[in-house]
Amino acid sequence: MLYSRAVVPYSKIVDSIPAMVPFVAPEEIEEQVGRPFLLRLGANESPFGSSSFATKGAKAAVESLQNYADPRALELRSALAKKHGVSLESIVLGSGIDELLSLFCRLFLDPGDTVVTTLGSYPTFDFAVLGTGASLQRLPYRDDKPDLEALTSAASSAKLVYLANPDNPSGWFHDKAAVKLFIDHLPETCYLLLDEAYIEFLVNEVPIDLDTSSKKVIRLRTFSKMYGIAGLRLGYAIAHPEHVAQLDKIRLHFGINSVAQAAGLMALQHFGHVILVREKNARCRETLYEMGVRRGVTPLPSFTNFVTFDCGSKDKAEAHLKQLLQAGVFVRKPSQPPLDRCIRITIGTQEQLALLDQLWES
Amino acid sequence: MLYSRAVVPYSKIVDSIPAMVPFVAPEEIEEQVGRPFLLRLGANESPFGSSSFATKGAKAAVESLQNYADPRALELRSALAKKHGVSLESIVLGSGIDELLSLFCRLFLDPGDTVVTTLGSYPTFDFAVLGTGASLQRLPYRDDKPDLEALTSAASSAKLVYLANPDNPSGWFHDKAAVKLFIDHLPETCYLLLDEAYIEFLVNEVPIDLDTSSKKVIRLRTFSKMYGIAGLRLGYAIAHPEHVAQLDKIRLHFGINSVAQAAGLMALQHFGHVILVREKNARCRETLYEMGVRRGVTPLPSFTNFVTFDCGSKDKAEAHLKQLLQAGVFVRKPSQPPLDRCIRITIGTQEQLALLDQLWES
Secondary structure: OOOOOOOOOOOOOHHHHOOOOOOHHHHHHEEEEEEOOOOOOOOOOOOOOHHHHHHHHHHHHHOOOOOOOOOOHHHHHHHHHHHOOOOOHHHEEHHHHHHHHHHHHHHHHHOOOOEEEEEOOOHHHHHHHHHHOOOEEEEOOOOOOHHHHHHHHHHHHOEEEEHHHHHOOOOOOOOHHHHHHHHHOOOOOOOOHHHHOOOOOOOOOOOOOOOOOOOOOEEEOOOOOOOOOHHHHHHHEEOOOOHHHHOOOOOOOOOOHHHHHHHHHOOOHHHHHHHHHHHHHHHHHHHHHHHHHHHEEEEEOOOOOOEEEEOOOOOHHHHHHHHHOOOOOEEEEOOOOHHHEEEEEEEEOHHHHHHHHHHOOO | OOOOOOOOOOOOHHHHHHOOOOEEEEEEEHHHHOOOOOOOOOHHHHHHOOOOOHHHHHHHHHHHHOOOOOOOOHHHHHHHHHHHHHHHHHHHEEEEHHHHHHHHHHOOOOOEEEEEEOOOOOHHHHHHHHHHOOOEEEEEEEOEEEOHHHHHHHHHHOEEEEEEEEOOOOOOOOOOHHHHHHHOOOOOOOEEEEEOOOHHOOOOOOOOOOOOOOOOEEEEEEEEOOOOOOOHHOOEEOHHHHHHHHHOOOOOOOOHHHHHHHHHHOOOOOHHHHHHHHHHHHHHHHHHHHHHHHOEEEEEEEEOOOEEEEEEOOHHHHHHHHHHHOEEEEEOOOOOOHHHHHHEEEOOHHHHHHHHHHHHOO
């Protein structure tokens, strides 16, 4: 018998990972609280619904579920390439940004490699890193923003650095000049995973240019938030064609479902949806800001479809969270300092916010 | 600078894998042939369409695409557990069997481990193994069947063994007694990935009992074939709860789209669909057998929704393939000996087979 690890059968990487889930499901929290939620404002889902074009595309695709979708997803990738002015070979799809984070971690990381991120930023990225056997160096927020200077310094000994911009859960957006400087200062040996899940909600800010001639930056986008099709699982990366080609060695080739492909293709033509939702989101954000201020919690500046409120202390934040959950409102609370003194609320419609106003005690 | 692999930035595993895709897309073959297919009989998709219950579930789910699905998929997993008489904790979902193969490989395999499979069986499994840095030992078919004795012998130095039963592309089904003997003879240190994608097409044969008290066997099932929702990407594994719990460390928690979950749940209640499709498939199989015989190609016994025809030689098989593709019929040909002397045709409806009869030259 050549093999002798009968007692511990799993891979070394799996053995090394503690039991964890990136997010407790809202359905599980409902069970804990003992009642169904009246308001679902905890997962930054679109309160304005899906793009009606996307829904139309989805409905058409449902008529031929028996066939596999094109594993190259040529139509959708071509449309994305055109939208962004990049080559087809620069676009790769995933089942949401989550899958792409996992794939890019597997693409770049060996066990023992180091990855730099912000402590308390998107936990599914941390989950993806641990799944490769690499180590995380997690740098705290500074002034409630991802600390670009500290990330740059730490990048010299790292293979990957993660930046969500706009950031979740802080809501902050580093402007074009700041991100450009950050990228310019990254060592050649470190790649940036730039998670732009919330970028379509920006009103006046201009994001950094797309440049797939450089291998340094991998940009990640999603159809979940602005286009409102989180349930379908559809995201994409814009990256150097060599990265995309190498991903073909490990990605799930028939992974992107046909309904998501059809819905995404239609959503890209729905310009009115983006403009309208961006405006509605901005208006409702003001309403939500004001609701917090009336309760003595201070909104952090939000560039996204959620608002994070500074409750003054972790205890006070937990009290707000508990009160809201028990009142039937699904919201979340950052778990890591310094943002653990905050609660995070998805921006709802005016109707939803009116209900929140009734349910949220001071 | 601690890190010095600037020239070769990818992980050691990715570097070690040759460029490959498990299947060339039918859409790509259409481009090569220069015309769209008239008949799509190459991917073992359901010619009888989707379960109408599944489509109904999908349509309902399309009305609320903005929300993430339950990452625990409690409803669907509970229904599957009930169907199979196992515990909820024994069921894990994937985006088709493909994703589950990749996940179970990552669960068990370290670089350098050995995995045993049948040469020329499901290529996506080989792809999943290579993605972990493990090595493949591929044993040839014997008498056009997976060689259980040879697989057993090789398993003594392997961590995983793969068996598709019924097998693709041979179409063969090893009966209950043979599989039970095979499992009993596997060393304690080797786990069996038992791919049962086509098992619902069995008419008279009884598959082996489900037993999740043993850790040795992981069974893989799909909604793609019998239920006809390949486009949605939905499969599941029945495995020991400890395996399932460990998979939670690396699986994509929000990966199974809401439309697939809803469609799958409804499909499980559609008993009439299974009975009807099984019967239709068996009848059309006889028609397809006979069409091959008239052309001097010999059908291998099929227990599935496809028939593999022995054309006598690789050259003759390639000639049939080429003729069919150019006539507008999408079919595939096994690439590895000894089955490379065959072509594989999905069982179509009687109407589709009538068209095939016109298009397939002797």
